[in-house]
Structures are given as structure tokens and as C-alpha cells.
Amino acid sequence: MQKLGMGQAVNQALKEEMQRDPNVFIAGEGVGVSIHVNPMFPTHGLLEEFGPGRVKDTPVSEAAIAGLAVGAAEAGLKPVVEIMFNPFFTLASDMIVNHAAKLRYLSGGKSSFPLVVRIKSGAGFGAGCQHSHNLEAWTAHCPGLKVVMPATAADAKGLLKSAIRDDNPVIFIEHMGLYFAPMPVPEQEYLTPLGQADIKRQGRDLTVVTWSGMLGVAMGAAEKLSQEGIEMEIVDLRTLTPLDRETILTSVEKTGRLIVLHEATRTGGFGGEIAAVVMEEGFRYLKAPLRRVTGPDIPVPASPPLEKFYIPDQNDLIKAAREIM
Amino acid sequence: MNIPRKKQQEMLWTMILSRKFSDSLVELCRIEGKIPGMMILSTGQEAVGSGVCAALKQDDVIITNHRSHHHLLAKGADPKGLMAEIFCKKTGCNKGKSGTLHLTVPEVNAPCTTTVVGATLPIAVGRAFAQQYTQEQAVTVCFFGDGAADEGSFHEALNLAALWQLPVIFVCENNLYAGAQRYEEHTRVKDMAERARAYDMPGIIVDGNDAPAVYQAALEARQRALDGQGPTLMECKTYRCRGHGEQDPQHYQPRDEIRAWQEKCPIPRLSNMLIASGIINSAELQEMESMAESIVQEAVRFAEESPYPEPREALEDVYV
Numbered sequence: 001m002q003k004l005g006m007g008q009a010v011n012q013a014l015k016e017e018m019q020r021d022p023n024v025f026i027a028g029e030g031v032g033v034s035i036h037v038n039p040m041f042p043t044h045g046l047l048e049e050f051g052p053g054r055v056k057d058t059p060v061s062e063a064a065i066a067g068l069a070v071g072a073a074e075a076g077l078k079p080v081v082e083i084m085f086n087p088f089f090t091l092a093s094d095m096i097v098n099h100a101a102k103l104r105y106l107s108g109g110k111s112s113f114p115l116v117v118r119i120k121s122g123a124g125f126g127a128g129c130q131h132s133h134n135l136e137a138w139t140a141h142c143p144g145l146k147v148v149m150p151a152t153a154a155d156a157k158g159l160l161k162s163a164i165r166d167d168n169p170v171i172f173i174e175h176m177g178l179y180f181a182p183m184p185v186p187e188q189e190y191l192t193p194l195g196q197a198d199i200k201r202q203g204r205d206l207t208v209v210t211w212s213g214m215l216g217v218a219m220g221a222a223e224k225l226s227q228e229g230i231e232m233e234i235v236d237l238r239t240l241t242p243l244d245r246e247t248i249l250t251s252v253e254k255t256g257r258l259i260v261l262h263e264a265t266r267t268g269g270f271g272g273e274i275a276a277v278v279m280e281e282g283f284r285y286l287k288a289p290l291r292r293v294t295g296p297d298i299p300v301p302a303s304p305p306l307e308k309f310y311i312p313d314q315n316d317l318i319k320a321a322r323e324i325m
Numbered sequence: 326m327n328i329p330r331k332k333q334q335e336m337l338w339t340m341i342l343s344r345k346f347s348d349s350l351v352e353l354c355r356i357e358g359k360i361p362g363m364m365i366l367s368t369g370q371e372a373v374g375s376g377v378c379a380a381l382k383q384d385d386v387i388i389t390n391h392r393s394h395h396h397l398l399a400k401g402a403d404p405k406g407l408m409a410e411i412f413c414k415k416t417g418c419n420k421g422k423s424g425t426l427h428l429t430v431p432e433v434n435a436p437c438t439t440t441v442v443g444a445t446l447p448i449a450v451g452r453a454f455a456q457q458y459t460q461e462q463a464v465t466v467c468f469f470g471d472g473a474a475d476e477g478s479f480h481e482a483l484n485l486a487a488l489w490q491l492p493v494i495f496v497c498e499n500n501l502y503a504g505a506q507r508y509e510e511h512t513r514v515k516d517m518a519e520r521a522r523a524y525d526m527p528g529i530i531v532d533g534n535d536a537p538a539v540y541q542a543a544l545e546a547r548q549r550a551l552d553g554q555g556p557t558l559m560e561c562k563t564y565r566c567r568g569h570g571e572q573d574p575q576h577y578q579p580r581d582e583i584r585a586w587q588e589k590c591p592i593p594r595l596s597n598m599l600i601a602s603g604i605i606n607s608a609e610l611q612e613m614e615s616m617a618e619s620i621v622q623e624a625v626r627f628a629e630e631s632p633y634p635e636p637r638e639a640l641e642d643v644y645v
Contacts, residue, residue: 025458053458056489058485059481059484059485059488061481061484061485063447063477063478063481063482064447064450064478064481064482064484064485066447067444067446067447067448067450067451067478067481067482068447068450068451068454068485069451070447070448070451071388071437071447071448071449071450071451071452071453071454071455071465072451072452072454072455072458073451074436074437074448074451074452074455075386075451075452075455075456075459076455077455077458077459079451094441094444094478095444095447095448098439098441098444099437099439099441099444099448103429103436103437103439104642104643104644104645105422105642105643106419106422106423106427106429106438107419107422107423107429107431107436107642108417108418108419108420108421108422108423108429108642109420109641109642110419110429110431110432111429111431111436111437112645114645143643144643144644146644166645167645168644168645
């Protein structure tokens with residue numbers, strides 16, 4: 001099986017979908033000619049293959065980029081636009097929150113907006129808080145959007161292909177920390193359905209629900225705890241909305257314990273939503289109070305020791321696990 | 326200017342229909358419990374919608390804003406569907422989901438009415454991009470007010486549309502007021518059309534109460550767009566004869582200013598001209614007025630008699 005970084009897997013998905021459907025086009029800042037000439041990056045080589053008619057480099061204009069997607073999608077095209085870094089979502093947010101998410105509803109179901117907004121995300125680059133800020137909970141809070149956050153290259157490819165074929169607006173958030181670590185990706189064509197979590201590790205003692213860049217932390221911690229005889233079950237959410245409640249609840253029923261792990265800050269984070277779902281629908285399964293392991297409620301700092309302090313790590317997860325075992 | 330007789334009659338007709346539509350809403354929205362939400366009317370601005378839409382073909386698209394009724398009627402939207410939606414009824418063109426402010430009529434290529442000031446512009450850019458991408462022989466018209474030109478989205482959209490030479494006509498309906506702010510209180514730029522120069526596109530100033538002039542300018546802008554010469558910023562100077570909404574007491578608008586503009590009303594202006602030039606006679610004008618009146622009355626009757634949606638229909642139409 002081929003081994004690809006997540007950026008390369010995204011690249012394959014874009015390439016396959018653009019070959020399949022002439023209505024798919026990509027647009028954004030540096031999606032064609034980029035300041036990064038790196039084959040590990042998601043849009044590398046697409047301009048050369050598909051030309052400037054379908055690979056649209058835009059001015060630094062996030063509202064226009066998102067508006068481009070909304071208007072073009074209404075006409076039946078399949079735009080895949082890129083917001084360079086998650087914090088810049090704020091500049092595009094009116095088009096996404098008030099328009100992509102709501103215009104179908106306002107039309108009484110007459111219109112649809114089959115667009116994808118790819119957003120590069122994640123801490124760990126020393127870039128500071130205006131380039132690193134995980135805002136997935138904001139988008140998950142908007143009915144009308146679907147929010148996808150893959151944790152593996154293979155899932156990224158299959159999920160992005162499904163997102164492009166979905167007739168709803170999809171926010172597709174890629175953790176840049178996953179761009180550079182090669183992971184196995186099937187070579188044949190496949191689609192990974194939106195709205196289905198995936199159990200990445202079976203275990204009997206404790207459920208960890210996580211997504212995106214934190215999957216690796218969870219898997220590493222699980223191996224260590226296994227040596228102590230504690231078996232964690234790792235649920236990779238993959239899609240935040242629509243949320244796969246069933247997989248979460250089935251796992252918690254089996255293990256009786258829950259930790260939600262995410263890189264985003266704690267207050268108002270999506271971990272609270274998972275916790276609420278389990279309290280409302282699975283309280284009777286719990287043998288111990290559930291826990292959240294998250295970034296602290298601070299902007300992501302630039303200095304390496306401070307940023308390391310911010311990002312939840314294996315020790316944080318192991319500590320929380322021991323507390324509730 | 327040699328405008329076909331039929332076009333001139335069409336403009337007069339859609340203006341009369343729009344005015345009757347607005348006038349009925351002036352009364353209806355004051356009846357307690359009749360119409361939910363705000364009421365924003367386009368009284369006095371009809372020549373902009375009618376003039377621009379008369380220059381368009383069916384395949385052309387309009388993206389419009391909170392003051393949309395005259396645009397939508399001029400584009401051919403069914404008055405019954407609009408009125409029922411304004412009443413928030415199940416039979417409304419958007420099943421009661423949009424109400425008066427976000428009326429959406431994709432079947433006449435009016436796929437988006439947005440109340441977020443300035444938001445029509447980036448969406449119109451996207452819609453025009455699709456026309457360019459598919460090499461469709463059609464254009465997109467983007468309606469917005471003078472207040473919207475102060476939003477960042479205005480500048481992003483004009484820049485991108487010019488850069489890519491998109492087939493879009495930006496129609497700034499300058500009605501002299503943005504909320505309670507008079508034009509000079511929100512910008513130092515004397516004419517909004519002047520801003521076109523910053524993006525290297527034609528900026529045209531039109532008398533927005535002169536329907537044939539609006540038509541002519543839109544026709545030329547449309548042709549430029551179809552010829553691959555990109556966007557035009559068209560500033561139509563008109564006047565907001567009523568408040569921002571019907572609840573607005575207009576205490577900041579001088580009475581004599583309102584009166585002076587009422588005298589420049591675009592409807593008698595065109596009808597007098599058409600009678601003088603023999604394109605219609607006064608009997609035909611009366612006929613148009615009574616026909617518009619009965620269409621509006623029928624739309625109101627339809628809206629009033631229609632049921633509200635079932636509460637659980639609120640859950641439908643979020644996702645495909």
C-alpha cells in the first residue's frame with residue numbers, strides 16, 4: 001500500500017475528483033503558485049495538471065473566496081476553496097455562517113450549495129495564535145454545515161471525496177501536523193462516508209473520543225497504558241456534524257468510562273457536546289465521571305515550551321485515565 | 326435612445342405592479358398580527374429594478390438585498406408566492422422559511438436575497454464565475470445600497486470581479502440613506518460610481534428615477550460583460566421615500582426633501598412620457614393600474630387564506 005502524508009492524500013482526492021467531474025474547481029490563496037514548493041502540500045502540482053481555469057489563485061480576500069464558493073455552488077459547480085489558516089476563517093465567516101449554511105433553508109429547500117471549504121489547522125508550528133486556533137466548534141455550531149476533521153491520510157482521502165460529492169456545504173479541517181508523516185493509503189478508489197466515526201483501537205476499560213491531530217496522542221497513550229493492563233478504546237470521530245452518537249454510546253456502554261480529547265481550547269469546545277450527549281443518553285453506562293483533556297483556555301503561544309504546554313500530550317491523557325480507572 | 330415600445334411598456338408595467346404591491350403592504354403591515362417581522366419597502370425606487378431587469382434575459386441572474394420586492398417582481402417572480410411568503414405562509418415561495426426579508430426565487434434566477442449588508446457582492450461574484458466557467462451567455466446583476474459600499478466585501482468583490490473580468494453588473498441603488506445616515510455622513514466620496522476607478526472598471530452614474538436611462542445603462546453593461554470586458558459599477562441615484570423599514574419614523578429625513586423626491590416619482594415620469602410619445606394612451610394606463618391592483622388583491626387574498634406551515638416543518642430543508 002502507498003504511504004502518503006495527509007496533504008498528499010488530500011491532493012490525490014482533489015486530483016481524482018477533478019478528473020471525474022469537470023464541475024469541480026479549486027480556489028484560494030496560493031493553491032496554484034504557492035510560497036511553499038513542497039510535494040507534501042495539498043494542492044501541489046494541480047495547476048500544472050488542470051490549468052488556471054480550474055485552479056484559481058485568488059487575491060488575499062477571504063470573504064470573496066467564500067462568496068465565490070457560495071455563488072458558484074448555487075449554480076451547480078462544485079467549488080473546493082481553501083482558507084489558508086483556521087484563524088482566517090473569521091474573515092470568511094459571514095459567507096459561510098450566514099450564507100453557505102442558511103441559504104438552502106431560506107429557499108425552502110429549493111437551492112443547494114455543494115461546496116467544500118478546506119481549512120488548514122492545528123498548533124505545533126511556533127506560528128502563534130493568529131495562525132493556530134482550532135475553531136471547529138464554531139462551525140459545528142452552525143446548522144446547515146457539515147464539519148469533517150480527519151486524523152489519518154487514508155480517511156482524509158475518502159472523506160474529502162465524499163465531501164466533494166455531498167450536496168451540502170462541508171467544512172473540511174486538515175491538521176497540518178499530519179501533512180508530513182507518511183501513512184498507508186489504499187490505492188484503489190474509495191469513499192469514506194461522512195457522519196461515521198471509526199474505532200481506531202479496540203479496548204475494554206475506557207473510551208477515548210478524539211479527532212484530527214489528537215488521534216496520534218491517544219494511540220500512543222493507549223500503548224503505554226496497555227502495558228499497565230488498561231485497555232483504551234479509541235473512537236476517531238472523523239465527522240463532528242453530523243455526529244455519530246451511536247458509535248460513541250456503544251463504546252461507552254462497553255467500557256463504562258469516557259475521556260474526550262481535543263486540541264482546541266476547553267470552554268465551549270466540542271468536547272462539551274460529546275460529554276452532554278453521553279450524560280443525556282448514556283449516563284447509566286458510566287462507572288466514573290467523564291473527563292475532558294483539551295488545550296487550556298489561552299491563545300496558542302509562539303514560544304516552543306509554551307506551545308508544548310498548550311498542546312495536550314500523552315501524559316495528560318494517561319493522567320486523566322488513571323484518575324478515573 | 327431607441328428603446329423598443331414593448332420594453333418601455335414592460336418597465337411601466339413592472340413599476341406599477343411593484344408600487345401597488347408596496348402600497349398594499351404599507352397598510353397590511355400595520356394591522357396587528359397580520360405580517361410577522363419587519364417590512365422594508367422599495368417605494369420610489371422601482372425604476373432601478375424595472376430598468377435593470379428589462380435589460381436582462383431569463384437566464385441572467387439577480388442577487389438582491391433586503392429591499393428586494395421591486396427587483397423580484399421585475400425579474401418575473403409570482404406575486405402570489407411572494408405575498409404568501411411575506412405573510413410567512415406555507416404556500417409562500419420559501420414555505421415560510423424566509424419571510425419578507427430573504428425572498429428567494431430560483432425559478433426566475435433570483436437565487437439569493439440576503440439581508441447582510443454587502444453580502445450580495447461576493448455571492449454575485451461566485452454566480453458570475455459559474456457563468457464564465459461554463460461559458461454561459463448570461464450575466465449576474467448584484468443589487469446593493471449605498472451603505473453596502475462601505476463594507477469590506479464590496480471592495481473584495483469588485484477587485485476579484487475586475488481581476489477575472491467576470492460577467493457581473495454591480496448596481497448600487499443609492500437611495501441617499503443607509504439606515505438613519507445620510508449619504509454624506511457615511512462617505513466622503515461624492516459619487517459611489519467613482520469607486521469603480523479603483524478597480525479599473527467602468528463606473529456609470531444613472532438617474533435612478535429614469536427607468537429608460539437605467540435600462541440603457543444596464544443593457545450596455547450587460548453587453549460589455551457578454552463581450553468578455555468584465556464588470557461595471559452602475560450607480561443609480563434615487564431616493565428612499567419611506568423609512569429603512571415601516572417602523573422607522575424618518576425623523577432624520579427632511580419633509581421637503583421627501584416631498585421633492587416624491588414629485589420626481591419614476592412612475593408618472595415614465596407614463597407621461599409614454600403617453601406623450603403615443604406609446605400608450607391614458608385608457609391603457611388605467612387598464613395597467615387596475616390590472617396591477619387586482620393581481621395584488623388576488624395575491625393578498627391567496628396569502629391570507631393560506632395556512633401557516635406545521636410547526637415541525639421548521640426541521641425540514643436544513644440539509645439536502
